[in-house]
Amino acid sequence: MSLVPVITIDGPSASGKGTVAQRVAAALGFHYLDSGALYRLTALAAERRDLRWRDEVDVARLAGELDVEFDGAAILLDGENVTEAIRGESVGIGASIVAALPAVRTALLARQHAFARAPGLVADGRDMGSVVFPDARLKVFLTASAQARAERRCKQLRERGEPADLAAIAADLESRDARDRARAVAPLQQWPDALLLDTTGMGIDEAVDQVCRWWESLLNA
Numbered sequence: 001m002s003l004v005p006v007i008t009i010d011g012p013s014a015s016g017k018g019t020v021a022q023r024v025a026a027a028l029g030f031h032y033l034d035s036g037a038l039y040r041l042t043a044l045a046a047e048r049r050d051l052r053w054r055d056e057v058d059v060a061r062l063a064g065e066l067d068v069e070f071d072g073a074a075i076l077l078d079g080e081n082v083t084e085a086i087r088g089e090s091v092g093i094g095a096s097i098v099a100a101l102p103a104v105r106t107a108l109l110a111r112q113h114a115f116a117r118a119p120g121l122v123a124d125g126r127d128m129g130s131v132v133f134p135d136a137r138l139k140v141f142l143t144a145s146a147q148a149r150a151e152r153r154c155k156q157l158r159e160r161g162e163p164a165d166l167a168a169i170a171a172d173l174e175s176r177d178a179r180d181r182a183r184a185v186a187p188l189q190q191w192p193d194a195l196l197l198d199t200t201g202m203g204i205d206e207a208v209d210q211v212c213r214w215w216e217s218l219l220n221a
């Protein structure tokens with residue numbers, strides 16, 4: 001087991017796991033890994049180099065060579081701030097396409113492991129507890145109803161001044177989740193050793209408190 005304590009928070013798109021994971025990391029003074037950002041960066045970089053998202057060999061090579069920097073909340077690709085650019089819906093769809101390619105996942109593995117540094121790490125994604133950090137001390141599967149997730153994503157987009165159609169967003173989330181669940185490698189699913197946190201009708205504070213309580217009770221066990 002790794003000496004660095006790791007908390008994994010996996011779950012479907014727009015479940016709020018990113019916000020919860022960041023807040024838990026801040027509360028505990030731990031580092032934070034947004035693994036979805038790596039898949040989004042790969043999709044964006046591929047698009048910019050005119051690669052097709054399904055070209056496994058080329059996209060995996062690119063994923064292994066990405067020039068990425070996480071500078072606080074800012075994410076840089078080839079020195080350019082792409083924090084906003086990677087959050088677009090089309091990059092999200094591209095991310096779920098490149099994420100289904102086994103060689104791409106392998107190419108991003110070492111980069112993810114490098115985030116596990118003292119005093120600890122909170123990692124969010126789809127396979128953090130199952131593949132990337134199987135020895136994590138606390139594993140959470142964070143979800144919410146499809147309706148609640150679509151409404152949250154809609155609100156996020158509108159706050160950024162982007163157009164947001166609830167029905168189209170719900171359909172997008174559904175197809176992305178279906179692809180994440182059905183893929184052969186590292187599919188999205190709640191593993192038996194993960195604690196379920198359903199945040200439908202639950203505020204962020206409550207979700208963060210629950211994860212912190214689980215963590216404390218582990219430390220006191």
Ligand code: C5P
Pocket residue numbers: 013014035036037039040092095096097099100124125126127128176180
């Ligand atoms: O979490 P986020 O929505 O930013 O992730 C974008 C996409 O990256 C997901 O839809 C999923 O296909 C992929 N992903 C993954 N494994 C992870 C994190 C994200 O396959 N650990």
